[in-house]
Amino acid sequence: MKTAITELFGIEHPIIQGGMHYVGFAELAAAVSNAGGLGIITGLTQKTPELLAKEIARCRDMTDKPFGVNLTFLPSFTAPPYPEYIAAIREGGVKVVETAGRSPEQYMPALKVAGIKVIHKCTSVRHSLKAEKIGCDAVSVDGFECGGHPGEDDIPNMILLPRAADELRIPFVASGGMADARSLVAALAMGAAGMNMGTRFIATKEAPVHLNVKKALVEATELDTRLVMRALRNTERVLQNKGVDELLQIERDKGATLKIEDIHDQVAGVYPKVMVDGEMDAGAWSCGMVVGLINDIPTVKELIDRIVTEAEQIIRQRLTGFLDGVAASKPARAVA
Ligand SMILES: Cc1cc2nc3c(=O)[nH]c(=O)nc-3n(C[C@H](O)[C@H](O)[C@H](O)COP(=O)(O)O)c2cc1C
Numbered sequence: 140m141k142t143a144i145t146e147l148f149g150i151e152h153p154i155i156q157g158g159m160h161y162v163g164f165a166e167l168a169a170a171v172s173n174a175g176g177l178g179i180i181t182g183l184t185q186k187t188p189e190l191l192a193k194e195i196a197r198c199r200d201m202t203d204k205p206f207g208v209n210l211t212f213l214p215s216f217t218a219p220p221y222p223e224y225i226a227a228i229r230e231g232g233v234k235v236v237e238t239a240g241r242s243p244e245q246y247m248p249a250l251k252v253a254g255i256k257v258i259h260k261c262t263s264v265r266h267s268l269k270a271e272k273i274g275c276d277a278v279s280v281d282g283f284e285c286g287g288h289p290g291e292d293d294i295p296n297m298i299l300l301p302r303a304a305d306e307l308r309i310p311f312v313a314s315g316g317m318a319d320a321r322s323l324v325a326a327l328a329m330g331a332a333g334m335n336m337g338t339r340f341i342a343t344k345e346a347p348v349h350l351n352v353k354k355a356l357v358e359a360t361e362l363d364t365r366l367v368m369r370a371l372r373n374t375e376r377v378l379q380n381k382g383v384d385e386l387l388q389i390e391r392d393k394g395a396t397l398k399i400e401d402i403h404d405q406v407a408g409v410y411p412k413v414m415v416d417g418e419m420d421a422g423a424w425s426c427g428m429v430v431g432l433i434n435d436i437p438t439v440k441e442l443i444d445r446i447v448t449e450a451e452q453i454i455r456q457r458l459t460g461f462l463d464g465v466a467a468s469k470p471a472r473a474v475a
Contacts, residue, residue: 153333158209262290285315304330361431
């Protein structure tokens with residue numbers, strides 16, 4: 140399948156693995172890139188720019204295909220040295236950066252001068268237009284369903300994607316709620332040139348996280364995510380667990396007076412506990428509603444091959460079948 144996104148990034152399939160804290164290590168990024176998608180290392184999971192440089196080198200040892208690095212600009216307890224992280228990316232020869240959180244405007248010159256393509260993750264049309272204006276090459280349009288930070292507008296992809304298609308000139312991928320061939324075909328139908336998946340890629344053999352995390356994703360349903368930190372305007376969609384229940388209780392008790400310090404224990408340092416030690420009740424970690432569509436733990440290649448094969452079946456059989464009048468009585472599962 141060729142789209143504006145496969146052409147822009149020099150990849151085979153229009154499927155991107157979004158940056159994920161404590162998940163987006165070289166193993167996963169390389170597996171996605173080797174399977175024909177675009178794998179992304181999560182920059183800030185590496186505690187220093189030197190460690191990021193090493194992670195990039197590790198990834199390069201595992202794949203000769205293009206891969207990217209995510210740089211997230213979110214409120215944090217201490218601000219990371221972004222220029223040094225960008226230097227590590229540039230010196231590592233990485234040609235794609237996924238930015239997220241705040242606008243990457245201030246860092247665009249440093250990225251562009253190195254010939255780096257920038258895909259900015261946005262949760263609204265206005266932020267997508269801003270990204271286009273400041274010279275981003277593409278955007279990842281992240282709907283309200285998404286795991287992580289859906290912003291504060293609460294617009295799901297069924298509305299957000301066609302709205303983005305109406306306004307944007309640069310290509311965009313659909314992000315949030317994407318899991319399978321149906322997601323990809325629907326995203327393409329709504330004007331996207333591909334899709335970005337986060338949560339789905341955690342439940343793969345290569346994702347370097349504790350098996351408890353993958354099992355929890357297979358067991359959870361679409362009813363099991365919660366929104367936290369709304370009062371701080373730093374909303375995050377996370378998987379429900381005991382730590383998250385405590386957090387929500389604190390939020391109810393504090394109301395509008397909530398401060399980040401009040402929930403420090405439920406949000407700070409949670410990722411290593413969950414992803415490395417498999418402590419599933421440790422606190423808030425990002426997870427999308429798409430968890431309701433995750434029923435297995437395939438290899439990344441099996442997952443991507445399945446998506447591409449079934450997408451072709453949906454387009455060639457189900458969709459053209461409607462036009463030819465032969466698919467009307469077929470079951471809704473869409474693929475054989
Ligand atoms: C465990 C986890 C950690 C994430 N960490 C980050 C991050 O550090 N930076 C970022 O830009 N996005 C992060 N995301 C968001 C993903 O890159 C992606 O946009 C999102 O997962 C898409 O929604 P989906 O989970 O429904 O596929 C994270 C998502 C998950 C599930």
